[in-house]
Each structure stands twice: as structure tokens, then as C-alpha cells.
Amino acid sequence: MAALLTMLLLGPLPGCREPIVPPGAPTPWPKALARHWQWQWQLAGPLDVTADADVFLLDPVRTTSTETTALRARDRRLVCQVHVGSYATTDPDADRFPADIRGTPVVGRPGSRWLDVRRWDVIGPVLADRFRLCRGKGFGAVALDDADAYLHRSGFPLSFDDQLLFNRRVARLARSLDLSPGLIDDVPQVAALAPDFDFAVNQECVRRRECAKLLPFADAHKPVFHVEYTGDPAAFCVTTVGYGFASILKDRTLDAWRDPCPLP
Structure with missing residues (x-):
């Protein structure tokens, strides 16, 4: 197993219109390319490795x-999506979460439940192994999903500060394992967390009328990967590309189909 992991780690990391990053380094996000990314978010269906995107x-x-x-051979940047504040019964490591830290069901995702993110002693080691899986498969970055349990009825009295501490711990853990950390949603904490993360992933900031709250990332020349599930790109791209976001229209199933906003 150790030999296999070593072989997986020795390959080149994804790049974007520049030389491939040396092995062992997390994915960089050069300021010069901050407004020039195209991206793809795919969680369902056969993976389309030929999609015209820099970031997957x-x-x-x-x-x-x-x-x-195959993606790394084409110099693509790879970001793994990891649920950090929840677990699913189908997760290979689901049995590592004891009953006392399992909360209420995640709305819209049968079989998933929130976790008590105050229990870093339990959750931290599990996330470390999930991140090692990402690294071993050649990912250079990780996007933290369900990093906003405090906004939901999680079954625990989680505060804004509880979540802030947890998210910062997860970002530090990712960096310690040579992964660039990114934040999915959690818009109310963007201003506080932007210094701790390298990029943001946002869903429907146009529909929710909260795109301006993501400017702490864009103003720091950090990528904002944005998706809308409804609307006309010809209309919302004017707003989001103006902010400096990399925007796409997708189906909620997050299959291979995408309609990207043009680059500025």
C-alpha cells in the first residue's frame, strides 16, 4: 500500500496555461490568471475528461x-469535493462517526446527517484520511462542503464561532497535507474566512442576490467558482464576470453538461 501511494504521489499536478506544478506542492492559483479560469463541476454520470475547462x-x-x-496529462487542476460537516450512510468511513456526534438529516440528501463539528478529536482524523485519498489520486486542492452546519438545524447548538474555528482547522489540515483549501458556500463567513482559504465555490449567488459578499475572495485575486442552476447566462454573466468570477450554468444533478460564461 505504501508503494502504491508513493507511485500515485509522484505524478505531475494539474496546471493551467503554465508549467506543471512540481510534485508535492498544493495547487497554486496565480493572481495573473484570477479572471481567466474556466471550470467544471461534475458529480454524476460518466466523467467527461475532455470538457473545455481548466479546473475540475x-x-x-x-x-x-x-x-x-488523464486530466493531469492535459494540465488540468483537480479539486476534490469533501463533505466535512456531514456524513452519508454510504460513505466508506461512515462507521468512524460515533452516534453521539451524528445529528439531524441533511435536507434534500437522504441518508446524510450533520456532524457535531465541535468534536475535532473525532472528525479531524477522518478528514485527514479523506484528504490523503484526494492526494493519492492526484488532486491538488480540496473544496470543503457542508462547512455551514451552524446555519442549519443540525441537532447541535452550533454557533458562528464554533463553525469558524472548525473551518479554519480544516483549512490548516488541508495545507498540512499539501492540498489547497477552498470554501463551498458559507457566505456569511466569507469575510472572516477569505484569508484562510485559496478559493471559493458558490451556488446561486445571483438568484440569492449575495454575489457582492464574495468580493473578499475576488478582491484578493483568489478564484471564485460560481454556478447558477436557473436563468440565462447572457443575463447573469454580465454581473458575475464583472465581479471577476468564473461562472457556469448547470443542471442540479451536476452531470457533464455545462454552459460557461465567456472569459473577459
């Missing part, structure tokens, strides 16, 4: 090493 946000469990190798 993928499920590290269902994505195979063969697929990541």
Missing part, C-alpha cells in the same frame, strides 16, 4: 485514478 471539481471516491491521470 470532482468526487474523490467515484473518480478513478485513471481519470485523474
Whole structure:
């Protein structure tokens, strides 16, 4: 197993219109390219490795090493999506979460439940192993999903500060394992967390009328990967590209189809 992990780690990391990053380094996000990314978010259906995108946000469990190798050979940046504040009964490591830290069901995702993010002693080691899986498959960055349990009826009295501490801990953990950390949603904490994360992933800031709250990332020349599930790109791209976001229209199933906003 150790030999296999070493082989997986020795391959080149994804790049974007520049030389491939040396092995062992997390994915960089050069300021000069801050407004020039195209991205793909695919969690369902056969993976389209030929999509015209620089950055791919993928499920590290269902994505195979063969697929990541094909993408890395084309100099693509790979971001793994990891649920950090919840678990699903179908997760291979679900039994590592004891009953006392399992909360209420996640709305809209049968079989998923929130976790008590105050229990870093339990959750931290599990996330470390999930991040090692990402690294071993060739991902250079990780996007933290369900990093906003305090906004939901999680079953625990989680505060804004509880979540802030947890998210910062997860970002530090990712960096310690040579992964660039990114934040999915959690818009109310963007201003506080932007210094701790390298990029943001946002869903429907146009529909929710909260795109301006993501400017702490854009103003720091950090990528904002944005998706809308409804609306006309010809209309919302004017707003989001103006902010400096990389925007796409997708189906909520997050299959291979995408309609990207043009680059500025």
C-alpha cells in the first residue's frame, strides 16, 4: 500500500496555461490568471475528461485514478469535493462517526446527517484520511462542503464561532497535507474566512442576490467558482464576470453538461 501511494504521489499536478506544478506542492492559483479560469463541476454520470475547462471539481471516491491521470496529462487542476460537516450512510468511513456526534438529516440528501463539528478529536482524523485519498489520486486542492452546519438545524447548538474555528482547522489540515483549501458556500463567513482559504465555490449567488459578499475572495485575486442552476447566462454573466468570477450554468444533478460564461 505504501508503494502504491508513493507511485500515485509522484505524478505531475494539474496546471493551467503554465508549467506543471512540481510534485508535492498544493495547487497554486496565480493572481495573473484570477479572471481567466474556466471550470467544471461534475458529480454524476460518466466523467467527461475532455470538457473545455481548466479546473475540475470532482468526487474523490467515484473518480478513478485513471481519470485523474488523464486530466493531469492535459494540465488540468483537480479539486476534490469533501463533505466535512456531514456524513452519508454510504460513505466508506461512515462507521468512524460515533452516534453521539451524528445529528439531524441533511435536507434534500437522504441518508446524510450533520456532524457535531465541535468534536475535532473525532472528525479531524477522518478528514485527514479523506484528504490523503484526494492526494493519492492526484488532486491538488480540496473544496470543503457542508462547512455551514451552524446555519442549519443540525441537532447541535452550533454557533458562528464554533463553525469558524472548525473551518479554519480544516483549512490548516488541508495545507498540512499539501492540498489547497477552498470554501463551498458559507457566505456569511466569507469575510472572516477569505484569508484562510485559496478559493471559493458558490451556488446561486445571483438568484440569492449575495454575489457582492464574495468580493473578499475576488478582491484578493483568489478564484471564485460560481454556478447558477436557473436563468440565462447572457443575463447573469454580465454581473458575475464583472465581479471577476468564473461562472457556469448547470443542471442540479451536476452531470457533464455545462454552459460557461465567456472569459473577459
